[in-house]
Amino acid sequence: MTFDTLYFDIGRLDRLSYRDTFVHRLDPRAKVIATMLFLFTVISFPKYEVIALTPFFLYPVLLLTVGEIPVRFMIRKIIVVSPFAVFIGIFNPILDTRTAAVIFGVALSAGWISFLSILMKFALTISAALLLIATTSFPGVCHALRRLGFPALFVSQLLFLYRYLFVLMEEAMRVIRAREMRSFGTRNTGIKVSVRLIGILFLRTVDRAERIYYAMLSRGFQGDIPTLKRSHIALSDLLFLAVMIAYLGAFRFFPITEEIGRVALELF
Amino acid sequence: MHMADALLSPAVGTTLWAGTVAVGGYASKKLKERIDDRMIPLMGVLGAFIFAAQMINFTIPGTGSSGHLGGGMILAIILGPQAAFLVMASVLTVQALFFADGGLLALGCNIWNMGFYPCFLVYPLIYKPLIRDSQNSGRIVAASLVSAIAALQLGAFSVVMETLLSGNSELPFGAFVLLMQPIHLAIGVIEGFVTAGVINYVQSARPELLGNIAAVSSLGAGISLRKVMITFVVLAVIMGGALSWFASTHPDGLEWSIEKVTGKGELREAERGIARVLKGIQEKTAFLPDYGFKPEGNDLKKAEAASAWPGIKAGTSVSGIVGAVIVLGMIVLIGMGIRSFRGRDA
Numbered sequence: 001m002t003f004d005t006l007y008f009d010i011g012r013l014d015r016l017s018y019r020d021t022f023v024h025r026l027d028p029r030a031k032v033i034a035t036m037l038f039l040f041t042v043i044s045f046p047k048y049e050v051i052a053l054t055p056f057f058l059y060p061v062l063l064l065t066v067g068e069i070p071v072r073f074m075i076r077k078i079i080v081v082s083p084f085a086v087f088i089g090i091f092n093p094i095l096d097t098r099t100a101a102v103i104f105g106v107a108l109s110a111g112w113i114s115f116l117s118i119l120m121k122f123a124l125t126i127s128a129a130l131l132l133i134a135t136t137s138f139p140g141v142c143h144a145l146r147r148l149g150f151p152a153l154f155v156s157q158l159l160f161l162y163r164y165l166f167v168l169m170e171e172a173m174r175v176i177r178a179r180e181m182r183s184f185g186t187r188n189t190g191i192k193v194s195v196r197l198i199g200i201l202f203l204r205t206v207d208r209a210e211r212i213y214y215a216m217l218s219r220g221f222q223g224d225i226p227t228l229k230r231s232h233i234a235l236s237d238l239l240f241l242a243v244m245i246a247y248l249g250a251f252r253f254f255p256i257t258e259e260i261g262r263v264a265l266e267l268f
Numbered sequence: 269m270h271m272a273d274a275l276l277s278p279a280v281g282t283t284l285w286a287g288t289v290a291v292g293g294y295a296s297k298k299l300k301e302r303i304d305d306r307m308i309p310l311m312g313v314l315g316a317f318i319f320a321a322q323m324i325n326f327t328i329p330g331t332g333s334s335g336h337l338g339g340g341m342i343l344a345i346i347l348g349p350q351a352a353f354l355v356m357a358s359v360l361t362v363q364a365l366f367f368a369d370g371g372l373l374a375l376g377c378n379i380w381n382m383g384f385y386p387c388f389l390v391y392p393l394i395y396k397p398l399i400r401d402s403q404n405s406g407r408i409v410a411a412s413l414v415s416a417i418a419a420l421q422l423g424a425f426s427v428v429m430e431t432l433l434s435g436n437s438e439l440p441f442g443a444f445v446l447l448m449q450p451i452h453l454a455i456g457v458i459e460g461f462v463t464a465g466v467i468n469y470v471q472s473a474r475p476e477l478l479g480n481i482a483a484v485s486s487l488g489a490g491i492s493l494r495k496v497m498i499t500f501v502v503l504a505v506i507m508g509g510a511l512s513w514f515a516s517t518h519p520d521g522l523e524w525s526i527e528k529v530t531g532k533g534e535l536r537e538a539e540r541g542i543a544r545v546l547k548g549i550q551e552k553t554a555f556l557p558d559y560g561f562k563p564e565g566n567d568l569k570k571a572e573a574a575s576a577w578p579g580i581k582a583g584t585s586v587s588g589i590v591g592a593v594i595v596l597g598m599i600v601l602i603g604m605g606i607r608s609f610r611g612r613d614a
Contacts, residue, residue, distance in 0.1 A: 043278050081368045089274070118437075154354055164312060195462055202466060
């Protein structure tokens, strides 16, 4: 993936967060807490667990559909970041070859099961994180973190980064385009030129920071970035959190999936 | 390389998060005491700069593949350790949220691996002593190179330890280390050269700039190394305590690194213990009642293998699979239902 698409992807994720659905309207704090609980629950499953993980796909699917997030875009984003987990996980089937189960005459090794478990955990955790941004917006998450007690310095740091990410990426893109046009098809030039470019970019960045600082000073900046948007925990937020905790707890501590299967088998 | 959520256990994730939050709290407290307001926009914009700089990639000599800047070292040199740590933390947070690089639980690990080592270990202990306020460009190159390599080696080794302690991967310690360290040696060399190049360029183009920033943050000279070290020692004791806990439960605890099979058992046992202390979650792992709760640590793996799969009644595992298929089918139906309902609405 080139950085051009990366850039446009950030923009797209950002735009998705300005929709107005039930999920988008929930308080950011509730969504941050729910996401962390979700991640913790998923990760807490032992290494050979596959079946009990399946009900947890309900949460991302609900967010996707109720929040009207394009499925294909999300799947593509998940696949793009998968190499590390896949690369490390793929050694499990190779190294752990004990037969764990025989399903329909095919022997399944324990390694494949733990690999599948890693892949499922991967899909669940990554989609939860991406969906948090896609339904909450980055500034929303930042202000939620501020209210949850994160240091003001760190939060304003995040907000600044986000605000100038687009500006500086555009600047870098202009630089890259200029270089490409002058290098006649050799896509990457040597390390020396790149270092110069980064250096120039750095100088411009520092100058920009200076201008930003004076602009902010003249508007009464005192070291913290306040928000005008008043957010309060509504009944729906508490309800959302309660349902979330019940859902996570139920599927974490009780073998519901297996029960459903048993009942189904008895019926037929 | 970013640590991933999927490879992480709750115990390891929480420990590293705790460490990261402690260091982050310390850094922002320290910064707040002496910071000039103008540092705040500068730090934020430099974070964005790291992203932009990563877009400029270059051909790695001799290989034809391309690399880009990581950023930890360059930030530490320009901003000093505390501010650099916070900027690095924010860069990694944005990467975790927007690019899903790593994930939110692994974010603690990633900030630790890519922020703590360059800013609080390598910068004060390697870069500073080597550079000694010199502005000689050769010295800058040498110091940056050594520092970047050291920082990346520490980070890579951390990824190995975090993955292995989490116990989701079957990779044996030796092979994993042999896989990770050389790759990161190469990355470190490049990172070092780029860092030195940028610092030297800025030094020659705008020599006053580096000094100014250091003066504004007033961290250049008066870093309280002692306090940094105390924090580190405290954290090391906490981490060491966690590690020795399982070492003492299993006297031959270190052999896990060589003997994969028995070692894994001990590891899982230890992690289970910590997790139980933390959350008590494991008490209720109801699906496989005797799964992982055997007191005999060394036979755990075998016991687990025996009880988890073949030992279980065939009917149970079939019903599990049937249940999983039904649940997934229901989720897909729910999703499609909502989607079509919404579609009609719109």
